[in-house]
Amino acid sequence: MVEWVSSFTAKDLIFLLKAMMITLQLFGSALGLGLIVGFFAGIMRTYPRSVVVRKLASFYIEFFRSTPIMLQVIVFYFGISLFGLELSRGVVAAAGLSLYAGAYLGEILRAGIESVDRRQWQAAASLGMSYPQIMRGVILPQVVKICIPPSINFLVSLAKATSLVSVLGYIELTRAGRLIVERTYQPFLVWGIVMAIYFLICYPITIGGRRLEMRFQRKEVR
Amino acid sequence: MGYTFYFDVPIRSLPFLLKGTITTLQISAVASSCGLLIAIGGATARMSKNKIVYSLATAYVEVIRNTPLLVQLYFLYFGLPSLGLNFDANTTAMVGLSISAGGYLTEIVRAGIEAIHKTQIEAALSLGMSNVQVFLFVKLPQAIRKVLFPIGNQFIMTVLASAIAAMISAEELTHKAMILESRTFRSLEIFTVTIFIYFALSQALYALLRLIGRLYLKRKYEFVKTLPPSL
Numbered sequence: 001m002v003e004w005v006s007s008f009t010a011k012d013l014i015f016l017l018k019a020m021m022i023t024l025q026l027f028g029s030a031l032g033l034g035l036i037v038g039f040f041a042g043i044m045r046t047y048p049r050s051v052v053v054r055k056l057a058s059f060y061i062e063f064f065r066s067t068p069i070m071l072q073v074i075v076f077y078f079g080i081s082l083f084g085l086e087l088s089r090g091v092v093a094a095a096g097l098s099l100y101a102g103a104y105l106g107e108i109l110r111a112g113i114e115s116v117d118r119r120q121w122q123a124a125a126s127l128g129m130s131y132p133q134i135m136r137g138v139i140l141p142q143v144v145k146i147c148i149p150p151s152i153n154f155l156v157s158l159a160k161a162t163s164l165v166s167v168l169g170y171i172e173l174t175r176a177g178r179l180i181v182e183r184t185y186q187p188f189l190v191w192g193i194v195m196a197i198y199f200l201i202c203y204p205i206t207i208g209g210r211r212l213e214m215r216f217q218r219k220e221v222r
Numbered sequence: 223m224g225y226t227f228y229f230d231v232p233i234r235s236l237p238f239l240l241k242g243t244i245t246t247l248q249i250s251a252v253a254s255s256c257g258l259l260i261a262i263g264g265a266t267a268r269m270s271k272n273k274i275v276y277s278l279a280t281a282y283v284e285v286i287r288n289t290p291l292l293v294q295l296y297f298l299y300f301g302l303p304s305l306g307l308n309f310d311a312n313t314t315a316m317v318g319l320s321i322s323a324g325g326y327l328t329e330i331v332r333a334g335i336e337a338i339h340k341t342q343i344e345a346a347l348s349l350g351m352s353n354v355q356v357f358l359f360v361k362l363p364q365a366i367r368k369v370l371f372p373i374g375n376q377f378i379m380t381v382l383a384s385a386i387a388a389m390i391s392a393e394e395l396t397h398k399a400m401i402l403e404s405r406t407f408r409s410l411e412i413f414t415v416t417i418f419i420y421f422a423l424s425q426a427l428y429a430l431l432r433l434i435g436r437l438y439l440k441r442k443y444e445f446v447k448t449l450p451p452s453l
Contacts, residue, residue: 066378066424068385069453071396071417078410082225108448150448156288157450163290164453167389174293187300195289195297202288 008184013193019176020197022090026162026172027201029094031155034101041102042109048131057106064103070164072100077168093165093172101158108150112143149216152209156202163198173197231408232399232415242398243419245312249394250381252316257323257380258373264328265335266357279328286325291453292386294318299390315384315392323380326452330372334365370439374431378424379452385420386453395419 044057064072076096080087087095116139124134166175177194181187232239267279286294295318302309309317338361346356388396399416403409435441 063421065447065451066382066428067417067420068382068396069451070385070388071413071420075410075413075417078413082410104448104450111448154448154450157453160288160290160453163292164386166292174290174296177293177296181296181300187297187304191293191297191301195285195293198289198293199285203284206284206288 008180008186008189012180012184012190015180016173016176016190016193016197019171019173020201022171023159023162023173024201026090026094026097026165027159030097030101030158030162033095033098034105034158037098037102038105038109041106042113043135045106045110046113061103061107061110064100065107069097069100069161070167072096073164074167089168089170093162093168093170097158097161097165100161101154104154104157105151108147108154109143111150112146113139115146116142145216149209149213152205152212156205156209159202159205160198227411228408229411229415231406232402232412235402235412236415238402239395239398239416239419242393242395243423245392246381246384246394246423249312249316249319249387249392250377250384253319253323253384254373254377254380256316256320257327257376258331260320260324261327261331262362264324265332268328268332269335283325283328286322287329287452291318291322291383292389294322295387295390311387311390311392314390315387315394318390319380319384319387322383322452323376326379327373327376330369330376331365334369334372335361337368338364367439371431371435374427374434375446375449376452378427378431381424381427382420382451383453 041057041060044053045061047053047057073093073096076099077089077092080092080095120138121134124138129137162172163174165172166178169175171179173194177190181190184190264279264282267275268283270276270279295315298318298321299311299314302314342360343356346360351359384392384394385396387394388400391397395416399412403412406412432442
């Protein structure tokens with residue numbers, strides 16, 4: 001007789017750790033792409049010369065903030081297949097997540113840009129600086145610092161959102177957990193390990209974000 | 223692009239999807255109310271001087287906030303039956319979302335309570351009120367006023383997060399959309415309509431919050447848009 005149910009072995013643990021690497025890759029690439037998307041979204045959201053550009057960016061951010069991420073990934077997956085591109089699921093998953101990340105990071109950048117005093121814009125403009133010059137030379141250097149703590153808080157959310165990509169059948173940590181549970185019937189053990197791995201990824205980011213926030217606040221007090 | 227859209231499939235099944243929307247709202251409402259109760263307990267425990275109570279509550283909050291909701295739901299859905307607890311998917315979704323919302327709301331409620339000035343509590347204590355009375359009649363009402371907007375915001379996040387419960391086959395909006403998809407294979411049209419239902423729903427809820435803010439609190443709905451979603 002064939003033994004279908006086998007117990008959880010070291011092999012399964014290695015499988016989970018490999019899946020963790022895929023989750024980390026997914027996280028990294030979604031973050032990298034998301035930073036680019038978020039940069040443009042934030043710049044467009046505050047672009048002073050065109051209402052249309054601002055409204056477009058505003059709708060993009062608002063839409064991604066008010067819909068479930070799982071559905072965003074699903075719609076993106078089916079939408080991209082319309083164009084007949086033969087992309088692997090991993091690429092589609094990372095690109096889908098990066099749109100979600102871009103919306104949040106763009107909003108963080110907008111908040112940062114708007115927190116800079118208006119008079120700095122006026123002073124720079126009166127010196128004859130153009131919009132790109134003001135942005136690059138005056139505004140962004142200050143904004144980057146302001147944006148770091150909220151962006152790091154968002155990273156935790158992005159790391160957790162990678163689990164939703166399992167809905168596409170892409171094998172990352174959560175999907176790998178399901179596969180092993182279906183074979184070993186040890187849900188508590190396997191989901192406990194999977195949760196522990198996610199916790200080990202997310203908790204250091206949370207702690208780092210909290211420390212940075214405190215350090216920034218202390219500087220403000222001074 | 224040689225693709226013909228058939229939006230009549232999801233449009234004809236709109237009543238079916240709306241039934242799912244109502245379940246989504248029911249699950250979210252139950253989860254948010256239970257989550258708030260958990261959070262009041264959790265916030266009290268987080269401010270407790272008893273080290274064990276404090277550590278337990280802190281561990282709860284950190285685990286909830288640093289692990290994905292999907293994995294938490296899987297843990298409950300596949301794990302509870304082996305403890306002899308057989309809940310249906312909808313109940314499991316409510317339990318899971320309550321526990322999750324409780325973790326996020328704990329920090330919100332705690333921040334609200336901690337914002338109350340110490341002198342008020344000293345004044346109440348000097349009037350002979352017990353600790354429980356101070357909590358119920360001094361701290362809690364003020365905290366609720368202070369955190370009403372963040373709680374409303376958290377409710378919308380719970381509505382959006384409840385889509386994940388489709389993965390354990392709770393019969394809410396996303397799950398209904400998945401059923402429809404498996405029957406008709408019009409994936410893109412169905413999920414596009416579904417995502418716009420969520421969009422409309424959360425926009426309506428934001429409008430409702432703004433209205434409550436104007437009528438009840440007499441102040442504008444201020445809301446931190448950079449707050450990451452709870453999932």
